[in-house]
Amino acid sequence: MTFTTPEIAWAPLAPLMIVLGAAAAAILVESFVRAPERRRAVQLLLSLVALLAAAGTAVVQWATLDGAGTVVLADMVTVDRQALAWQVLILVFGVLGTLLFASRTRAGEEAFTPLGSVAPGSTEETLARRKGFQVTEVFPLALFAVGGMMLFTAVTDLIFLFVALEVFSLPLYILVALARRRRFLSHEGALKYFLLGAFSSAILLFGAAFLYGATGTTAYAGISAGIATAAGVDPLILAGAVMVIVGLLFKIGAVPFHSWTPDAYQGAPTPVTAFMGAATKAAATAALLRVVYEAFYGLEWELSWLIWIVAIASMLLGTVVALVQTDLKRMLAYSSVAHAGFILVAFAGFPDGALSALPFYLASYGLATMGAFAVISQVREKAEDGAVLGEATRLGQWAGLGRRSPLLAGAMALFLLSFAGIPLTAGFIGKFVAFAAAVSEGAWPLVLIAVIASAAAAFFYVRLIVLMFLTDVPEGQEDAVEIEFSPYARIVVLVTAALVILLGIVPGPVLSAFENAGVLLLGAAG
Template sequence: MFTAPDLSYMAFAPIIIVLLAGAIGVLVEAIVRDAATRRAAQLTLTLVATLGALIVAAVQWATTTEAGVVAQAGFFVMDKQALAWQCMLLVFAALGALLFAARTRAGEEAFTPLGSAAPGSPEEAEALRRKLEVTEVFPLLLFAVGGMMTFASTTDYLALFVALEVFSLPLYIMVALARRKRLLSEEGALKYFLLGAFSSAIYLFGVALLYGAAATTSYAGVLGAILASPGDLALFVPGAILVLVGILFKLGAVPFHTWSPDAYQAAPTPVTAFMAAATKAAAAAALVRIVFSSLYPLEWELSWMIWTVAIVTMVVGTVVALVQTDIKRMLAYSSVAHAGFILVAFAGFSPEALSAVPFYLLTYGLATIGAFAVITQVREKADDGTVGGEATRLGQWAGLGRRDPLLAGAMALFLLSFAGIPLTAGFIGKFQVFAAAIDGGGWPLVLVAVLASAAAAFFYVRLIVLMFLTDVPEDQQEAVEVDYHPYTRVVVWITVIATVFLGVMPVWALQAASDAGVLLTGL
């Protein structure tokens, strides 16, 4: 006999707002025929939904006196940890939506006019002539965010898989929609999709093993089964390893990172900005909850994996980033190194990671969105004076400090934050995750992380030197132009202010992260 689930719709309110807005956005695509009107409607709907959901989540945070509430027994909770991640993801989504809507001064957007048309085909030429626009990226963004928010609050392995697919499928599509370099964009999307499918299969295999051992897929049920039979872990350990592999793929950790450079480089840069910040945050949210709600008793069995992956990820991400000549690809490998820094917090499974990881992802995500927003504004300029695609080769950034000192200064700030330089948000974030690792007895891992951070500073400083201390070759004086849109500048300055504020006065954010360091269920 079927029993209707007992749902707390108020607890689900932020997720419902976002997903409902995504469904309305699909109707807008079908009803509104004028491209300009449709684009304005979609942007307005997306911003209203994300900011409205952010306000609701903030009110829930302020009115929650205990750790949180159970949204659906055995499947979803809405505790302060989940609300912290949801607020973060909604901020990233609002900033991403502004980048999605930005254009060049010539009116060119980042997305292809017709995603279904083959690159270079007559259909694509006709779509360009008719000035068609792919405004469905806005509901795709909302569905992705809704899936990520669910991902952060689920307490069941199968529900986590559903949320994983909900936010992954829109990302696969958006990566393939670049206006320029269409073949590269589609190739990157295909690699992302195929590797994502493999990782999902590995994750499900792990869930099957856990279910075979525990006869349940809930986090609490698996935790109870492990505690009830500590001497019989023949299925629990391989199941837990395979589940973690599926999550580490989304985090971009080595050796599950191979999709990151291709997808980051090939995707429309606004999609790269959103994906780089939000996907990592969602993956880290799921990893925190799985570790501390379900797999905590397996600390001894899983520590070797966490340590090994963290060290290899930091080393590979840093070393390969050193030799990159494309700035988007350099930041992609930088994100791989940052995945290693995130894993450092899990050394010893210290409860301090519950507050350190959200704060780190907030600082990293804001700097990442700001950096990619800057990239969208530095563009190649043809001999006839027309502005072309983004100038992503490092050599093209020489002398940017003279062309636009404020924009170059903003980029320098983001790079310094990535490097963890004091008085930036990145320094406080790294200090928090390193402190969590030391609290768990992982000081050797912190030592490796500090050395990797020092080495990584080289390729960040190299770009700063290019922008401010390198002369532009005489024949390249007019080859690059700064082309901006007000929406893009808003994103840049919001992220600049946040990066400085979180670096200079982080007390309120650290206190909020500390309040979020409690799970409603788990140890």
């Protein structure tokens, strides 16, 4: 028996290999660097260098890409400008998330528990805190998550899609459970995220099995060919397509697959919430774009009902429920559900414009999300004895923040206005191009609902701005909130605020780059 050595083109996979290689190296750092402070510094440096190197490599690949792109790993991964655009975006979120992971309070407290493997409030956890233990494993976990997301944007085979899904989901399940404070909320959010995530993964796998049974392949191109040659609409193909899309809608956080979102957002360490809210939604949108345009493009008429119903339900439920929230993290969680609906608006009619509009939309939304949670991480409760506690997430605690910290309050107002889609912010341009893509295919009724939902959503964003700048601090509560200063978190706030303004005022170069990336190497829209 002869064995043929497989030939793999590793060069197109260089950004992905850098990140996953650094993640593997970071595991070795955990084993061999014993001093907690030194290990933390090494992990931070390794993560930042790897992410920046991967981003630089992806940009070079973009500039030197030969033709439309490259298909590697037996046609299971496609490296084209669409994939590279999403990968650079995810790497940017990875860099900002890593800085937030490393942020600390003035007292040296970080966002993560010192010992995540024990019960909350146990004697072991208390002793670990006193001895200065640190969970520096969060850095390699984040690298594995970023690597899985990068792969998620480029796969063109349903089985490999499932593998990429698990590579980035499993680290996130762990990270959500590692909050230093409110440990039971953290565990509850992680458990719900894990159980519902496993359920959605099973649905995606069932869909892949149905499609394999109907077409004899799990490759996107083969499925597209099977749809084109089928006599009429094969119920097995349609059921499989719906189940695969449902599995991806869970990661986007769209209704009715959103129930994990508020608990995971509220319970997770705030840096994890920021990273998860920005990067996961971007990766899931990229994967949904590719599977829809490369595999299910021929089912546009049959799948339109699903897109419309889920988009409308997400916009309405996310907006209405966010109006009555009193916890800031839960409010932003339901805001993310509404934004999932806005994302799906761009899919209506499967317009070609969505390929360039959605990367910009996710860039604007992701930057504002990272910045908003970076601000939240620095506004903290203060005990009567002067001890600084966890984040102040009750809306009433933000009254008068404009006087306490004009910088943080101003940045938060900017991010909220971007969420609302106010002109001169990146969010306005993002919504404009996403809605324009839907209008180009005649989906103006859906866009009209989206505009009304955006106007209604502006209420709970403006409500917080009024609290920060036009409401006095309640009597006797002047010392109940402490403004922390973390250099890493401040860097994230300043960078994201600058980019939100820049993309809102001068969006041309980035829009042009995404328009250049708005062509898939494979598929009916390519």
